[in-house]
Amino acid sequence: MRYVEEFRDPKAARGVLAEIARVADEIGATRDAPVRIMEICGGHTHAIFRYGLDKLVHEGIEFIHGPGCPVCVLPMARVDECVEIAEDPRVIFTTFGDAMRVPGTRKSLLQAKADGADIRMVYSPLDALELARRNPEREVVFFGLGFETTTPSTALTIQAAAREGIPNFSVFCNHITVPPPIKALLDDPHMLLDGFVGPGHVSMVIGTHPYDFISEDYGKPLVVAGFEPLDLLQSVLMVLEQIRDGRAEIENQYGRVVPEHGNPVSLASIRDVYEARPTFEWRGLGEIDASGLRIRPSYAAYDAEEKFGVGYAAPRRVVAEPEGCACGAVMTGRMKPTQCAQFGCGCTPDMPLGALMVSSEGACAAYWTYGGARVLEAAE
């Protein structure tokens, strides 16, 4: 496929790996004193494991897996609310497939569907809007989930619903934003990071300037990266070169897709439909100021929180993590997935206990899928 295969060329990869090794040696990075690079985005985590990049790079480089998997950071209470909305017989509940298997307190959306709720997986929020057009007697609710990459798709869909005056469509908005949790991680005295590989498709929407605080206020380098193996390797090399040269800059490896100032149409639609919530709860990270979005009052007719009295429109519920689940510690880098007592016994992709095992972008699922057997053998 064009713009994909070229970025998987093994010959070029060998060249970049050799250059990474040279620069890592110049810096003096070793297995015991590694350079710690966080890939923020779950898509990057998945690609690193899928292509075994963590094993291919110089041993003095350690990948720390960031909080950039929206399914993984979703609190259980939100899943419970999805199930409640979906169990209303008037409702057709629509969602991306990623969210179907996340455990709730009572059940996942997949179990609710098996129990008879009308839950449909859709590829696009536009498909949910089409369902609303075709089923005017039903309430069609779309589960709005994801970072800035996905936020424009629901904003543009809500704008389309408003333009056409479709009254039976609403969005349960759980959109979140990337910069606030990065700031929270950088403020955590336990977190020792040397640099970041920045999210490519989030940056396609917001541009590169929202990260300026990372270099200016915290003196850390960040390189926005594409998703193919060569993109990731080149970005790691660019981070290392900055460290070697004593620079801390925001650089863009993914120039073929990411413009410096992002996508103006998408940004305008986000600003029109959404506003920041004062605070938002992240699984494993707790409450983070201004890290989530809600639908503006001018679009209240399309807000499932208002229509169904759930989420932040209802009294707050606190739901404890399941017994023995260490997702929070893994997500903040305090624990490797394999150090969790439940990894591979109480928690597998088929029977997940925690969210990090559910999504293909979760660190635990990536460890299990691409290294599970290897990891367990090594432990025995």
Next chain:
Amino acid sequence: MCLGIPGQIVRLTDEDRQMALADVSGVQREVSLAPVADRPLADLVGEWVLIHVGFAMALIDEKEAEETLEALRGLGEAQETLEQMAESAKSLEVTQ
């Protein structure tokens, strides 16, 4: 979740709603051009775009893609040359 896939715009299907048919690896599907509709829609036919959840989120910049690849291939070729040099050096040692 944030994954996108390159596709080529085949033709416009509904100009009012900014919809077009895109070809993604031989599979055709209708996508919204709204995010890239800050130019005449007709100009987008034949262009490569990054598609995410049914929206063409960005035009792929061919020149940027080529420049990135050039740099990467350069590193690959340099490494190959270095490996060949090392290989020759070894074979020379054997004959000596």
